[in-house]
Structure formats: C-alpha cells, structure tokens
Amino acid sequence: MKRFTWFNATSLALGFSFLYLPIVILVIYSFNAGRSVAVWGGWSTRWYGEVFDNEQLLDAAWVTLKVGMLSASVATVLGTMAAIALTRFGRFRGRLLFSGMVYAPLVMPEVITGLSLLLLFVAVDFDRGFWTITLSHITFTMCFVAVVVQSRLVGFDKSLEEAAMDLGCRPVGTFFRITLPIIWPAVVSGWMLAFTLSLDDLVIASFATGPGATTLPMKIYSDVRLGVKPEINAVCTLMIAVVSIAVIAASILTKRQEAEREKAERAAFAAGG
C-alpha cells in the first residue's frame, strides 16, 4: 500500500473527472427546469414527464428493447455453438479459417459491416426495417458471445463429459445436463454483452434500417442534429440508470456466489478427513 501523496490524489481526481464529468453534467442538466440545455433554471423533473409523453421516443425505446432481446438471444445460441465447435472438435479441416472468420467482425470497422449488410439486403431484395436491424445485430454480436463462451470452455474439464457418457448419457443429453449448466455464467454474460452492444449500436442500425424502424440511439442522434432538447438528457440519464443497475446487480451476484463458495470450501477444509 502506497501512502497518500498529492500527486496520486490529483491524478486520480483528473482521471475520474475526465471519465465521469460529461456524464455528471448530463445527469444534472436532465433535472434542469429551463428550456435551454446550457443555462441552469432550477431543479425540476418535468423533462422526465415529457419523455413518457413523447410517443416517438417511447416507440424507439421499445424497438431497441425488442431488437436487443431478440438479437442477443439468437446471437447467444449461435455464438455458444461456434465456441463449442472451435474448442471441442479438435483439428477439423478449415478450423483455422473458421476461427479467424468468427473473430473478424470484432475488429471490422462498423461502417464496413453496416455497408456490407446493406448491400446484401438490397441484393436479395429484403424489406429493410425491424428484421434487418435484428439480423445485422445478430451478425456482429455473435462473435463477442463466441469469445466469452470460448474462454470458459478452454478451462473446462473434458472428463466431466466423459463421465456423463460413461454413466449412460447420450451426447445431446450430456450437453444440456452437464456442459451447459457449468458454462451457464459465461453464456449469461455473453447474452448481456450482446444485449448491451445492440442497445448501443448506431452505425450498423442506421445502415440496416428502413422506414418505420427507428432505434433509440438513431432517434437521439437525429433529434440532437436539430438541437439538443432537455428531454434527451432525461432519456440518456434513464439509459445510464438501467445499465448501471444491471452492471451493479451482476457484480453483486457474482461476488456473493464467490463468497459463498469460499465459505463452503473453508468449512470443508476445516472439517478435514
């Protein structure tokens, strides 16, 4: 443990203000009574009320939620399958190519992913809208799920699956009874990551969308171009609240599980024998 010094304190303060000052200002101004976003006019929650009266905004939020849920769920299934194929089936032909191709979207600029998806949808004459956004979100979040699940599978003791088969369990049953319950936390965090990415995405959604399907980030972006209205601040604050609650809940849950596990292990150790 280092002692407190003015240098450390200053760099800590600077670092945190760099990260959080914009967010703090946004949150404070969402409670601004005035119409201007730059001039403080006293405390009020009126913009929150207006958010819930703004049907366009609520529609966009609903679309975003639906796209996020649906695409995260499909991406989790596909990503988990890819991760299992990559870790389990040894060296099949084209494994290297396949694993490279799964990871490529991780580093691909979003503009390129979006544009190529748009070209595809146009080429096959797919009506652009809700479904194309969902499809494109599945495409780009799937690889994130694959990475998360794969990292859990690498440390997985294969003899657990062999033991299940030895005891009379068929391969499919083994996956659902043994493998999936054990890697479940990784699958859940993969889903949460995919959902957050989908919630977040502006670029790919803009390319893949059509008339009638607007996600919340797209709506906010287009509104801001016409001037920042205080109710945007309120919407953003709500989003920050939702994300923070989810992250904090997830970390508390894992911490508690870890603590329980440690406690049980200590008890077993003390019991000995």
Added chain:
Amino acid sequence: MAKTLGPVRRKFAPWNDPAAKPLIEFRNVVKRFGDFTAVDDVSLGIYEREFFALLGPSGCGKTTLMRMLAGFEHPSEGAILLAGTDLAGKQPYERPVNMMFQSYALFPHMSVEKNIGFGLVMDKMPKADIEVRVAEMLKLTKLEKFAKRKPHQLSGGQRQRVALARSLAKRPKVLLLDEPLGALDKKLREETQFELMDLQQQLGMTFLIVTHDQEEAMTVADRIAVMDHGKLIQVAGPSEIYEQPNSRYVADFIGDINLIEGRVSGIEGGTIRIEGTSPAVPLVVDDAIATTVGATVWLAVRPEKVRIAHEAPADVSHNAVAGTVWDIAYIGDVSVYHVKLDSGATIRATVANVDRTVERPIGWEDRVWLFWSRSSGVVLTS
C-alpha cells in the same frame, strides 16, 4: 469377513484353468495416434471377479488400453470382447462398464446424491428404486452425512469416495479405476487400498485398475500386467512378478534389484553355473531356465536376499563377494547398505532391523562380505 475371504482369495486362479472363459478379452489390440503407437499388439484375458492391475510408467499405454475398454478411444487394429460380444462400434453410454476418473470428474453443479444417482436416472430407473440404491451407496462409502453437499464442499478423500460410489451405483460388469488413489496422501491411500479390496470381494465385481504405483498394484491386485512402450512385458500374480520376473525391465521396475551380468558356463539338471563378468564373481543358481552354455545372462538378486557380514561365509567359491561399505541408508524398519566391490561395481543389501541395538554394527568403510544362497537369485535372458 476377513476370515472368509482368505481361502476364497487363495484358491482364486481362473487364469490357470483352461476351461475358464475370460470376461474381458483384448485380441491383438493396436492403437496408433498418428505416428505414435500407444498400444502395440496387446492380447490379454481378464476373468470375472478378478482384480486386475495395469502397471507401468506414464506413457506406457495403460490408460489408453483402459479408455478403449470404456469406449473413449477405438482400437486401430484388433478387437475387444466383453462377455463374448465384440465392443466395436459400441458408444461409451452403451457399454456395461463404468469408470472412476483420475480427476474424479464430479459434476460440480450437483449434490453428492445427485452425482451418485446420475447413472441410474440415465437408465430411467424408477424414482423410489434410485433413492434406495443411492442410500445404499452412501452407506457403503460412509458418505451418509454428506448427501446434500456439493463436491466443492468436500475434502479430497470424500470426493474420492463419491466418485467411487457413482461408478459403482449402476452395478457395472466391470469397474475401471484410473489412478484412483493418486491424489490422496500416503496413509489414506493405504487405507483406501484395503477398502477397495473388501468392496470388490463384497460386490463380486471385476475391477481393472490403472496405476504407476507398484506397491498399490501389488497390494490390491490378483494379477498384474507390467507394460512398457505399449507392450505387455509380463502378466502374473504379485509374488510371481516379484520373485520370478521375466526380464530385466520387470525386475527393475518392481522393487529394488542387483543385476550381475555373466556367461553361462555349465548346466546340470536344475542348476546353472555362471561366470559373472561385471562384477566378476562365480555364480551357482538353482533355476531351470532354458538357456545354452556361452549365452549372456543376468543374475537378479533382491537386496533383502543378499546377506552382509564382517566375516567371510564358509564357502566363498561362488555367490560371495567382498567389498567396502560405501553408504548406509537407515530407513527405520530396514537399513540399506551400498557396498562398493573392488571391481568398482555396487551391490545393495537390505537388512531388517530386528533388534533395537546391535553389538558390532556395520559402519561406513568397513570391509564386508556379501553372499546369497543358490535359490535366492533369478536368471534373466533378456
């Protein structure tokens, strides 16, 4: 129970009965991984109710042989038969054998009783019967108190017993044990070895154990197969493996051994005369082994069969050699003397410490005689 087991065990030797049919049969089994031959033309019969050990250093193919029986690997050549049926094409979940894994492979998300009952649930056994069987297994392995615990709440010894109970629950025809006691400390391991033997007798099952620990194999098994580089070197009972090894490899792998190289100089009935070359000592052995005059052979003498004394024995014309004590290892129950001969070779002699004090103990750099009887050595030709 031990009283009734003795006679049963002593008489049990179906491998000497030409009419007996083995339960498990390996027929010219070969297993290759790419260029590497893990199992090389193994033919072996294991009989019902036998406790059979596969013994060898790591990488000798013993685990591969067992995994082929469980169905996790498939032979490149040859066949494996169980009770007369070829196992080729049978998946692990279709074979009436169960395995206890070296890592125990307990399902971490299931309680002890769920782990033990897993195989029974897979067999679609009625719920009430499963409960009865699981309770029986918990009692057998003294785990009643831990039924509701998860594996990470158990000690190493308890986990080992859960793994054993789980693999026994389905009453398999054959139980495979892959280094089952490797993770336990010495005391617990020895206790568990005797528990395993009792259990095997009690349940009347066939046990196949894979181990690299020769003492463990000698303790538990009716017969031992010593393996090296994918081949079976010798298959025999523990005392035969120890007293009648068929090669220098087996003699050296099991216990401690002194090897003296030499040339056969005469064969008369059941006695072989050997001109020892390294170290140079004339040898006479009562051993009826097939060999010819002039052939190169080795005499193998166990250290505990070599006697050590300050005075020369009555007859020093053969099986006797003088040297200087080089090193003494006092182990407690025995002392091991490393004696350097005048030729430079070393012979070891083990002496049981029968009395707490000795009048004239053998010390470092003492001149001593080493000698052994005509029946204590074995002549090896390979």
